[in-house]
Amino acid sequence: MARAKVNQDINLDEYQDIWVIGEQREGKLHPVTLELIGEGRKLADEAGKKLYVAVPGYDIDEEIAKLLHYHVDGIFYLKHPLLKHFSTEGYAKAISDAILQQKPEIVLVGATSIGRDVGPRIAARIGTGLTADCTRLEIDKEDGKLLMTRPAFGGNLMATIICPRNRPQMSTVRPGVMEKAKSSPEAYGKILELTPELEASDIRVELLEIMKEKKKAVNLTEAEIIVSGGRGVKSPEGFGLIRALAEKLGGEVGSSRAAVDAGWIDASHQVGQTGTTVRPGLYIACGISGAIQHLAGMEESKYIVAINKDAAAPIFKVCDFGIVGDLNEVIPAMIEAIDTKEEVVI
Numbered sequence: 001m002a003r004a005k006v007n008q009d010i011n012l013d014e015y016q017d018i019w020v021i022g023e024q025r026e027g028k029l030h031p032v033t034l035e036l037i038g039e040g041r042k043l044a045d046e047a048g049k050k051l052y053v054a055v056p057g058y059d060i061d062e063e064i065a066k067l068l069h070y071h072v073d074g075i076f077y078l079k080h081p082l083l084k085h086f087s088t089e090g091y092a093k094a095i096s097d098a099i100l101q102q103k104p105e106i107v108l109v110g111a112t113s114i115g116r117d118v119g120p121r122i123a124a125r126i127g128t129g130l131t132a133d134c135t136r137l138e139i140d141k142e143d144g145k146l147l148m149t150r151p152a153f154g155g156n157l158m159a160t161i162i163c164p165r166n167r168p169q170m171s172t173v174r175p176g177v178m179e180k181a182k183s184s185p186e187a188y189g190k191i192l193e194l195t196p197e198l199e200a201s202d203i204r205v206e207l208l209e210i211m212k213e214k215k216k217a218v219n220l221t222e223a224e225i226i227v228s229g230g231r232g233v234k235s236p237e238g239f240g241l242i243r244a245l246a247e248k249l250g251g252e253v254g255s256s257r258a259a260v261d262a263g264w265i266d267a268s269h270q271v272g273q274t275g276t277t278v279r280p281g282l283y284i285a286c287g288i289s290g291a292i293q294h295l296a297g298m299e300e301s302k303y304i305v306a307i308n309k310d311a312a313a314p315i316f317k318v319c320d321f322g323i324v325g326d327l328n329e330v331i332p333a334m335i336e337a338i339d340t341k342e343e344v345v346i
């Protein structure tokens with residue numbers, strides 16, 4: 001959380017509207033934009049405010065126009081050739097200037113690598129606070145302030161934070177936490193182009209080349225099925241079984257932090273408070289106890305299946321289907337059942 005000084009001269013009443021900072025990479029909108037629009041719409045309706053999306057970029061007119069189908073009141077297109085690709089300084093300046101000019105009351109940013117980089121810089125430039133990694137946002141019915149809730153003290157309690165004296169009230173939300181806005185055939189609102197005052201000298205970093213990471217990207221936030229392994233998997237080789245089941249089901253491989261810390265699997269697979277937040281249709285937790293920090297990242301999954309040899313493991317309190325047993329026996333039996341398409345008795 002960035003700590004801002006109290007801004008004595010601020011007139012809180014001048015700040016209206018709710019903004020979502022839209023994120024695009026190589027001209028394609030990041031899914032977190034739709035998630036924030038979904039949440040922003042809910043807040044705007046509760047507070048009787050308008051919802052706008054502000055998107056920095058260039059040559060993305062068609063992609064921007066798609067957003068009109070997500071029930072926003074308008075889109076601020078921060079259009080400039082120097083914003084075609086992300087740069088910390090370019091984005092921070094363009095977005096901060098637009099906020100200072102338009103004075104939104106609430107600004108929501110995705111807690112992606114870009115949002116985490118640029119969000120606190122914007123807050124510092126404007127002189128307001130920022131609550132990072134919120135898991136719940138609400139409007140206080142008494143005074144209309146934004147109540148920003150996030151895990152604190154290692155996830156052992158939830159803290160609700162307010163920003164009473166500075167504006168806008170800013171918050172980052174991780175991808176996968178909020179539900180995506182639904183598209184409608186009708187287009188709402190309008191596109192308002194703002195041309196940021198940017199010079200090449202405002203950006204001290206020169207982009208020479210964009211290199212895609214060679215290893216296969218793990219796309220946990222988009223996965224419909226995730227098979228996750230924990231300390232109960234016992235070794236890097238043990239993850240072969242997790243991978244086999246994930247492959248069979250056409251899903252991705254997830255993991256607990258214990259398995260990452262043990263060096264059995266790359267951190268990009270980690271689900272939970274300090275990993276990725278997921279909400280797939282099916283989450284299969286294998287050899288995972290169900291610590292609160294793990295649950296924080298997967299409890300919104302539609303169906304949760306738990307395989308654990310300890311019948312008292314907390315994961316059984318949140319799962320829809322629980323199998324008490326050794327994963328080394330249960331998973332091969334599941335794979336066999338899928339292959340033969342027969343029911344299996346374990």
Ligand SMILES: Cc1cc2nc3c(=O)[nH]c(=O)nc-3n(C[C@H](O)[C@H](O)[C@H](O)COP(=O)(O)OP(=O)(O)OC[C@H]3O[C@@H](n4cnc5c(N)ncnc54)[C@H](O)[C@@H]3O)c2cc1C
Nearest residue numbers: 230231232256257258272273274275287288289294309327
């Ligand atoms: C600030 C903070 C942030 C954290 N962030 C995260 C996070 O993002 N994600 C996360 O996962 N954790 C996170 N943790 C760690 C978390 O508290 C737990 O330590 C961790 O989730 C435990 O992982 P686990 O369930 O794999 O291991 P354990 O808790 O050790 O559980 C292993 C389970 O495997 C079962 N088991 C053993 N052998 C078998 C077998 N053969 N077959 C079936 N079951 C078996 C056991 O009965 C046990 O229930 C965080 C902790 C802190 C303090």
